[in-house]
Amino acid sequence: MAISRRHPAALLAVLVVALGTTGAAYAAVAAGTAPKVSAPSATQVTAGKQLFLEGCSSCHGLAAQGSTDAPSLIGVGAAAVDFNVATGRMPMAGPGIQAPVKKVVYSPAEIAALAAYIASLGPGPQIPTVEDVSTADADLALGGELFRTNCAQCHSFSGRGGALSEGRWAPSLMKSSAKHIYEAMLSGPQSMPVFSDNTMRPTDKRDIIRYIEELQKQEDPGGYGLGRLGTVTEGLFIWVIGLGALLGIAVWIGAKSR
């Protein structure tokens, strides 16, 4: 039997070196792709902090560290703030299973200040620029494929939204702006998963937004669309309007014979 020339710890040493190298290499690459924290003005951050303390801290905590009622906001990034506050989801009117869209409370300047403050707490996704959400060069058909693969299971084939468990829901996208859709994909608000740039490239996001915009403006080629809710409204229509009309006529024909 040949005597092993290797030290028993050799394998372990190789593993440690390999893992260490890979980890270091990844860290170097990841650092390069990590969202850059833009440098907002100090006054914006101060104003944002003041607004945060007045309007948000009762749930999210004085240092935005979160509480039993609300998640921590450290590292959620400016995109999450802009999405939730500029759609009126935040501040919530009261504790609930999910924050609905409602009237926007803060002015654009105030929202920017809040976003700057939260962004200053830790790195996170930034608010996309106009170029980021421009769909001028986007691929409509690919966007449709991506939409049906990634979005339709909750937001439905027509983007009209759908039910999730325990009273949560995926909202309708029919009135969502390109910027807010982009921010939602980046930050994954509420029940929605995060579609980071590593899992879904920015061009894919723009393709999806292009398809949603098509859904928003498309007129139904087959006539009135019944809310694009699928077969339930079709069934309701045939029973109430369709059969209602035919039964009415049948009664009329039957009554005339007297």
Next chain:
Amino acid sequence: MSDTQQKASENVVISKVGVAAGYVDDRLASANFTKRLLDKVFPDHWSFMLGEIALYSFIILLLSGTYLTLWFNPSMTEVIYNGSYLPLKGVKMSEAYSSALNISFDVRGGMLMRQIHHWAALFFVAAVTVHLLRVFFTGAFRKPRELNWLIGTGLLTLAILEGFAGYSLPDDLLSGTGLRIAQGIIQAIPLVGTYVAMFVFGGEFPGTDFIPRLYSVHILLIPGILLGLITVHLIMVFYQKHTQFAGPGRTESNVVGYRLYPVYMAKAGGFFFIVFGVTSLIAGLVTINPIWLYGPYTPSQITAGSQPDWYIGWLDGAVRLTPNIEWNILSHTISWNLLIPALIIPGIMFTLLGVYPWIEAWVTGDKREHHILDRPRNAPTRTALGVMALSFYLILWIAGGNDIMATAFNLSINTVIWTLRFALFAVPPLAFVLTKRICLGLQRRDKEKLLHGYETGRVLRLPHGEFIEIHEPVSFEERAVLLSKVDVPALEITSGEDEHGVRNPKGRKAKIQAKLSGWFYTENVSAPTEEELAEADEHFAHQLGAHERTAIDSH
């Protein structure tokens, strides 16, 4: 044109028709039959036209479906879409889906025809359903029409299958999702399920065999059987004569109504065009099944709000309500979560539906022929059973749209499901009791109307200050309707032994039958007797006279 000229030209027309008719009669000897056919009398009631809606929808389906077959290609060959619907341009899809898109966007009149076909399908099953309800609640299925009821049940089953096949053909995301569930249901059949599924789909799901196979079934096999059964259904109606509602001069041995020619020819023919017109109008104005929005089917995609067409909705609802129960015995899985809602419940419901005429005949011991229809209130137990079954069906149906309901009304889908689960067991018995009570109440009112007249709303004040409301006897027609109620005694419960003390071998069964018959009948309000009616008539004559005198005296 002078009168004589016009008459002469009419004579020419008549003689030409006569020549043609003579030519046909010489060869087919059909004059007698045609005359009998044209003179056939049909009774009049709007509810007798529900079956007509179904028949006409079926004709519309045959016509529009034929048009669609000219363009539809049930092939699973993968193609790249290059039609005029931009959002799908360049997307890989099956030829089936691509040709369905072409019908919608590139074939002249294709969109209209597709929508006529689909709306007519929804109409067809809806009309069959309400026709069935009419036949059930009026007791039209009773002897001698039990077999036609059975054929009707078969027609309903086939109509549902045919509709589902059509829904599955375009190979869009919704179609494929439906087929995936259908495949799951087939797999849930104990022991043989997986083999049957592999056999039907030609391998693993989705494969490339199933849609072409389904196409043959959809355009040839089921429509052929439907057409045959509809023909038999109609011949039997013709041969056994149509039932009629009670009324003056209507008996069990006559039919009061109009002849087929010219009145019913015009009415039925006209109604066909009305049904076609309404269907076309809806198809022209309202979208149905926007396949272009669903996209091509790939097993990796699913959409929220996936629902079947309405007639499958109750089965989908049953699946949605059933808790997730699975057994694993000797490495064989028994999926109760599909077996119960998709196979056992519909199996029981369709069987009960089909054999109901025989069940009722056995329970009531009624062997007579019936050509006069029951008013639903006069058969309270049957009506209550029907409403009970209907409420069960309706709750399952609602459950099929549980997610749409949750989003539309801001409810938790879990709350919706649990509420409906409890309702499924609580509501039907409640519906039974309520319906029966309402029927019996209506019976009491009918009897009171016969014996005390109807309330005229005219209130008189008598000279000594008393107020009375004048009751008047019901009209001649209504009296005939009210008097049509026949008291049927419940079967007597026998001791099960004859006078010599010999046990009747059928005694136990007879006892159960008698008990059920009692349950079916006993609470019925008895129809007024001859004496009661005579007394009532006399009372009216007297009372009215008195009122008139009072009224005259007071002036």
